[in-house]
Amino acid sequence: MSQLLKVAEAAAHGVTESATHTAQHAAHAATPSLSLLGDNLPALAIVVPLLAAPLVALMIRPALAWSLAALAGLTTLAVTGGLLARVLDSGPIVYAVGGWAGPWGIEYRIDTLSAGMLVLVAGIGAVSLLYARASVAREIPPARASLFYSLMLLCLTGLLGMCISGDVFNVFVFLEISSLSSYALIGLGSTRRAFTAAFNYLILGTIGATFYVIGIGLLYMMTGSLNMADLATLVPAQMDTTTVQMAIAFLAVGLSLKAALFPLHLWLPNAYAYAPSVVTAFLAATATKVSIYVLVRFVFTVFGGTGLLVLEGPLGLSAGTLICVLALAGVVVASLSAIYQEDAKRLLAYSSVAQVGYMLLGVGLASPAGLSAGLIHVFNHALIKFALFLAVGAVVWRTGSAHMAALAGAGKRMPWTMAAFVIAGLSLIGVPGTVGFVSKWMLLQAALAQQLWLVAGLILFTSLLAVVYVWKMIEAAYFRPVPEGGPEIAEAPLSLRLPLWLVALACIYFGLDASGPVGIAETATRTLLEGGA
């Protein structure tokens, strides 16, 4: 209770003191050893895309709007790259927003895991924006192009914010920024089904976000804090109360809904299938991953790690086992569904649900090896699915459809695009020499180390299912005859192929030399398992 009063006092005092406080802060920052810009890098990662969004919306000419958006995207990538370098060099960064120190003020807290996620999200955002120019010109009416870029930047802001923030309510605000903009982006798809897909995602996404708010409300009720690091010290004393256990349940369900963990994935296939190509590629590579990140953050940083996962619940089931069962069920069911899809975007969407299963399987194994494997799969799958959806986007650019029939003959007519598609497809299966192999191998080893033969068997079996659905698209592209009398199809323009090949080569590069991402994932795992912040 005393904490509550302190908050009230701090709020009341702060109004008068804030002016002097910020002045002092600025004076500190200007000391020669530390540069003002360098000190405020964490804020810049959010401020750059957030401020660019309304400016982009004001640009009437699509080309101008695109230039500014792409510039903002690249700047954000540079900022997050700088943050990652700093974190790897000198440990976690704690940044008090507006000079208000935690636990009352909002903190940005960047450790290895969040810095890695920031670079991943900003990198995918920047490449999506570079790719967007040609794709948006084809799929979005010119009058709406600047609004489209503005929404992309807002969505990027929200996703980055979820990774950077150390305040649980602030995470909710960023979650809603990214969600609201993604509902609108999905609704911009070219068929009317985009509206119903966006509407269904809006309903389910809002239920998920509201569950999250209920969860943090219950936590606040018991601890009087919203700061993750502070919660980590306050929660253990309250762990046996029903209120905190209910909070965990609400948070888990809400975040699983946003992460599309089976069976809460029903919004995903239509949302990905009917959204504009760039939006599908961007969201598939980032949105569910960031939700998984927040889930991992709560399980390990706030609720103290593996203890929560291995705790025996009703029927002798631990939370970790439950996650593993749901994850594996998701992998099997979604992979089987993917095989029967006739639309490439929808097929890949079901495959995304399956891959989310692999990531959470790693978390559910509750071992350091499993968690590392899950985290590295977040990175690897983001690259793979991004490349696949960019390639499908290039086919849609030419043919106007992602249907299997539209893929027919694409191997001959769009050799570069389809070659990149094959590389990413092989990664998705997990062929050695590609990124997919690295994470599946680590996951398999983690399962074998715990002597979970059934889990290991299912990982191998579902990889075979991936062979079937990837082959289905490759067969259509290379072995079906070029349709007679159809529209003339040539290679996609260079502005689409370059970003695509950049990502496809990254799939091979990180497959051959995985030391960078694996090192980050292992450091992140160590930090997470040490508990606390």
Add this chain to the structure above:
Amino acid sequence: MSIETLSGALLAHGNYWIVIGLMMTGLYVVIDRGNLVKKIIGLNIFQTSVFMLYISMGKIDGGTAPILDQALGRTYSNPLPHVLILTAIVVGVATTALGLALVVRIKEAYGTIEEDEILAIEHGEDDR
């Protein structure tokens, strides 16, 4: 259990009963109703219940409005949940506006806002 303890249990946690009632009502409306506008209304009721959960949590027995006064020894209600909910209300308004805008577009594109009719139209397209 006597009537007194039962009514005592109800009254002591009166705010939570109201919150749970509203929460379940809202969620039920979202799931059960086929009309898209009614779904949005259900979503609003669901969100409002959470606003009430937060606001009632900030109340302290005998606490007054959290406006700093010269007089010492006063108890104030906790303003932080109220401030948080101001943000959540803004989010709720934005969600409702976006949801209704999508309903308008769905009505234009499909000619109906009944979920079952929309699904029938979409299945009809798939079969062709």
